[in-house]
Amino acid sequence: MSSPGSTVAVSKNGRRLLTGWFVFFLIFLYLPSVILLIFSFNSGTIPVFPLQSFTTKWYSEAWNDVELRDAFVRSIKVGIGTSVVATALGIITAYPLARRRFRGRNAMTAFALVPLVVPPVVVAVALLMLFRKGPHPIPLSLWTVLAGHVVISLPYCILLLVPRIASIDVRLEEAAQDLGASSFTTFRRVILPLITPAILSSFLIAFVVSIDEYAISSFLAANSVTYPVYLFGQIRQAEHLPPMIPVATVMLVVSFVLVMLAEIIRRRGDRRVGLAP
């Protein structure tokens, strides 16, 4: 029982096995990305072994690909739009869900989270039907993509924000109101500063969801293809693969950094409201 490394939950050997599995698991998760990184500097025209000489030409080729750059700019636009709108909607929806007791609160929560459990392809074709054949047909554009992205990222924002708002001590709000602050002032001066970290991570998550979204963009973007749609078209053909790999590498690194950033911010926020990390 008291042998080193052994606890009530795991024996010493069990721990070794689990550690081994964990290492294997991490390799399984990260190996493909590492391989992409290696191939992004390989001079061969098709991504196969053996490796040829070191080159950065794919990076410059990708950089000079006008279509790719356009698609990328569109994705960033939609991503920023989505994160701003979804986070704003998320805050004003999450606040009553976390704080107020009202009839239909559970139903409202379920309603706001339902898009999470509807397969994206269904959301995509549904929006396509509404925009094309609805009472007021709307030409497909980045705006229609934005609408779809807001719907699917809103649940993530709400899931992030509700527990954070709920964890704020109610007495802080009561104190502010007793001292004469209006509801709005209380919200702006007490709640908002305390949930800033959650707002930032909700912003980042919505951005990550939007920038990686394929199903909705592919149905609703028409000619203004976003970056995943463009990428999808390219990686179906082997000869277009190499310039995509550096893009992939850069994107993987960037989104990894964003995710880590969101986590660090979130944890700092937890500490601020006095929760364990």
Next chain:
Amino acid sequence: MAATEVSEVVHAPPPSRRRRSRSLSTYLLLSPGVVVLLAFFVAPLYYVFLFSTGQRYQGVTKAAAFINGELTSFSWDRWSELLDSDVTVKALGASPSMPLWVLGLLAVALLAGALRGGRLPRYGRSVMVGSLVVLVVPFLTLPVGSSVARVVEITSENSSITLFFRSVSTSLTVSVVAVLMAFPVAYYLAFCRGKSKYTWLVIVIAPFLTSYLLRVLAFKVILTDDGLVNTALFDSGLRSDGNQVEWLLYTQFTVLLVLLYAWVPFVTLPIFVALENMDRRLLEAATDLGASRLRAFAKITLPIAAPGIVAAFLFVFIPTIGEFVTPQLVGGSKGYLFGSAIADDFGQNSDWQSGAVLALFLMGVVLVLTGATSRFLRATGGGT
């Protein structure tokens, strides 16, 4: 909460007015979110319904739609086409046929048995385990070279339904394997790691939040005829040059592998949360009372982690059942799934009414499953 209400009453002289203005502002705050969801989520789904019942059509005029074989007035024809089509279940040498809706009722009954069977006064446990086994095991897929082996093969004259069951079995297999792979990881993080466990958890989950397409692309590089796996086999002399393993790419195996790879990081989270919230003293008490580690695990840890496991399962099953991107990229014609059928109806086939039926059918299946198991999702904080 009760204390809060009391203090509110004490501090606010006319309580009713304050309560009323608060409830007004509550609904005011909720309204923008509701409007957006109504406009871009409920209304679109209503249109899918209108299309699926022939109340809307693609043709510019009614005559044009009629010539194209579309329904031009309200009817359930498209639905009955789908639900009445015969399904053949090939299992253990027998191959009975039945309409799809009969099979659906059977599935719902089994689901009810698996979720509620435990409450029966007698044989509860056997009913529960039995229904679960009958519900899950037939669909498990074992990739064998370029084809796959299943306990039960479900086919239909309606190709969409054949694809639906292939999707179910793919998603189910991916979800089960993902849970089996992720459970030890979550267990390790929760019980063997000190403060660093949260950092490791983020490192495990991070790949999930990076671009999905790019991770698929990475697998394409690894699995092609001259990819990493085949080169390694050539170099180690296990395979002669030019005699590569052909089923690595563009088969159902590839789809299974890539989906598993894509979703397994995320599965760790709900299981970890369930294990992390467990009261460790329960295990100590069990060992003090003489239970072995294995027994303590089976009798305490596993039941407590069960909601997390179910949630993890659903977190994979729901998004993968409508999957159409992965099959297109790495599945080839053999990896075609139900999501691809829906996407095709709105793409090259341009048959929106059939596509609408398939989309609503898929959504219905997912919602029934989520509704039935929502208490598990709530238990891990994933839901509410």
